[in-house]
C-alpha cells in the first residue's frame with residue numbers, strides 16, 4: 224500500500240476518532256444528567272411511599288400518586304438506559320471504529336463507505352461509519368469487485384464495487400490494511416484464527432465469509448437448515464444472524480421473541496458476550512431439557528447427557544425402544560390411540576378443595592359421555608372444560624347456597640373484609656351505602672371467587688387430566704400392538720420403568736416430549752404465539768419428534784436449525800441430505816432453505832486433516848490454511864497414564880493457554896481428575912451443572928464440550944475398548960475438532976482401528992517399552 228494511501232486512511236481515522244471524542248463528551252454529559260434525574264426522582268419516590276397508608280383516604284391518594292411517580296421513574300429510567308447505550312456504543316467505536324471500507328458507484332455517483340459494529344454520523348447527519356448490518360454493507364461481505372447488488376427494503380439495488388479494503392485498528396491506531404478483490408481476504412482471517420482461544424466467544428463481523436453471510440442475512444426462509452462441518456462458524460453465524468434480525472426488524476422484533484436452544488449451560492456462558500459486543504441484548508437461551516422441565520412442572524426431565532451415561536450401561540433393548548419413541552411415526556400411533564379412546568379410558572381425576580372433590584372425575588366423565596363421540600376428542604375436552612367453568616361461575620353467582628360461605632365471612636378480619644371492597648388499585652368497587660343487601664352479596668361472591676380460584680386454575684390448566692396415567696396407558700396400548708415390531712414384554716418393561724421413575728418425580732428424556740404432545744393433543748393447549756424466531760444449535764442431537772414439538776409449541780416462529788450430522792454423539796451419523804429430507808417432511812408447507820458450510824475455520828489444517836480422516840463422511844471437509852503440529856498419538860500401559868498425562872499437560876501449557884482433557888463419560892472424567900490429584904496438577908472438573916470455566920486445565924466428558932473450543936485438547940483413553948465401535952467415529956471427530964492448535968490422543972491399551980486408518984495424519988509415540 225503506498226504512502227499516500229496510508230496517509231489518507233490515517234487522516235480519515237483521526238477525523239473519525241476526533242468526532243467520537245466530542246460525541247463521547249456530549250453523551251457523557253447527557254448520561255450524567257439523566258442519571259442525576261433518575262436518582263432524584265427515585266429519592267423522591269422513596270420518600271413518598273412512606274405516607275401513612277392506614278387512613279383509607281390517605282391510602283387512596285398515595286396510590287394515585289405512586290402510580291404517577293412510577294410513570295415518572297419509568298420515563299427517566301428509560302432515558303437513562305438510552306443515553307447509557309449510546310455511551311457504550313461510542314466507547315466500543317472508540318476502541319475499534321471500523322474494520323472495512325467499500326468504494327462503490329451507484330447511479331453514476333461514486334461513494335466511499337466505512338463499515339463498523341455500529342453507525343456513526345457527523346453533525347450534518349453524514350455517515351462516518353455504517354453499521355455492518357445496514358443494507359449497503361451487504362456489498363462488503365458478498366460481492367467481488369465489479370457489478371454487485373445489495374438488498375434494500377424496496378428490492379435489489381445494483382452498484383459497481385470499485386474497492387474493498389480491510390483494516391486492523393487497535394488502540395485508535397491504524398495497524399494494518401489490505402485491499403482485496405473477492406470476499407474477505409485470508410490475511411485478516413489468518414491473524415484472527417491464529418490467536419489463542421478465549422473462554423468467551425467473540426463476534427466475527429469483521430471477517431464474515433460469504434457463505435456465512437447468507438445465513439446471517441436470510442430474512443425470508445421459514446426453515447433455514449445449516450449443515451456445517453466442525454468449526455465452520457455455525458454458532459458464530461447464528462449469533463450474528465440474531466444481531467442482524469434485531470437490527471433489521473427493530474420495530475417489530477425484540478430479543479425476548481427469539482429463543483436459542485443450546486446444548487448445555489457452559490455453552491450458554493461461552494456465547495454470552497457476542498450479542499452485547501454488538502450492542503444488542505441477548506436472546507433467550509435454554510437447553511431442551513430445561514424447556515421440557517419448565518413445561519412439566521414438578522418433574523425433573525432427564526438430560527441428554529444423563530441418558531447417554533445411562534445408555535452406556537443399559538442394554539440394546541432400551542435403546543431400541545427409545546428409537547421407536549423418537550421417530551415421528553409415533554405421533555401417528557398417538558393419534559390412532561386417541562381416536563379409539565372412550566370416555567372411560569380418559570385418565571380423569573377429581574378437582575379437590577378443602578379435602579373433598581369439588582368436581583369429581585365421575586361427574587366429568589358423565590358429562591363427556593353425553594357428547595357425541597364423532598366430535599374430535601380435543602373438542603369434547605374443551606366443551607367439558609367450558610361446561611365446568613360455567614358451573615363454577617353459577618356456584619359463585621349463587622354463593623348463598625354454599626353453607627360455608629356465610630360461616631367464613633363471619634370469621635373475616637376487618638382488613639380482609641376491607642380488601643374485598645376494593646380492586647387491585649385500591650379503588651372501592653362495592654357500594655355498601657345505596658343497597659347494603661346487594662353489597663353484602665357481592666362481597667360474598669368476591670370472597671367465593673377468590674376461594675375458588677384454585678378450581679378455576681385447575682379447570683383452566685386441565686389439571687383434571689392425569690397425563691402421566693394416560694401416557695402409561697398409551698405405552699400399554701403400544702405393547703398390545705407390539706408397536707414397531709418390538710415385543711410386548713419390551714414395551715411393558717418400558718412402561719414399568721416410566722412408572723418407577725415417576726414415583727421419584729423423574730422422567731426419561733424420550734417420554735417427556737411425548738407426554739407434552741399427548742397433553743396438547745388432548746387439550747388443544749401448549750402453543751406460544753409470541754416467539755418469532757427459534758434457533759436450534761446441534762440439531763443432530765434432536766429427534767424428529769422433538770423438533771416437531773418445537774414447531775407445534777411455536778407455531779408463528781421461523782426456524783433456524785444448525786448442526787453437523789457427523790457430530791452425532793448420541794446416535795448414528797447421517798448424510799446431511801438424508802437429515803434434510805427428514806426435516807423437510809417434518810416442516811412441510813414452508814419456505815425451506817439448506818445451506819452447507821464445508822470449510823472449517825477453527826483448527827489447524829493438520830488437526831482437521833486428522834479429524835476428516837476419522838469422520839464418517841470426512842471427504843466433504845475443506846480446511847482453512849493455517850499450519851501447526853501434527854496430532855500426537857501416544858500409546859501407553861495403564862500404569863503409565865498418570866505420568867504421561869502430567870507430561871502432556873505440562874508440555875502443552877508451555878505454548879497454550881487452555882488445555883482440555885476430554886473423556887467419553889463423566890466417570891472417566893472423574894478418573895482423570897484423580898490422576899491429576901496424584902500428580903499435583905491444578906484443574907477444573909466440569910459436570911453438566913457447570914456454568915463457567917476458569918481453570919487453564921479443564922476435564923470434562925466430550926458431550927459437555929459440544930460447541931466449545933480449546934487451544935489444546937488431550938483425548939483421554941482413545942483405545943480399542945472405548946472407541947472400538949463404529950459409532951464412536953463421530954465422537955472422535957467431535958473431540959479432535961475442539962482443538963484450535965494442538966491435539967494429543969492418549970491410547971491406554973490397544974489402538975483402535977480408526978486411529979490406525981488415520982496413520983499418516985498423526986505422529987506416533989509408543990512409550991510402552
Ligand SMILES: Nc1ncnc2c1ncn2[C@@H]1O[C@H](COP(=O)(O)OP(=O)(O)OP(=O)(O)O)[C@@H](O)[C@H]1O
Pocket residue numbers: 412415416425427430431432435451452453454455456457458459460786787824825929930931932960
Ligand atoms: N468468518 C470468521 N471469521 C473469524 N473467525 C471465524 C469465522 N468463522 C468461524 N470462525 C471461528 O471459528 C471457530 C468455530 O466457529 P463456531 O464455533 O461458530 O463453529 P461451529 O460450526 O459452530 O463449530 P462446531 O460445530 O464444531 O461446534 C470460532 O473460534 C469462530 O470464532
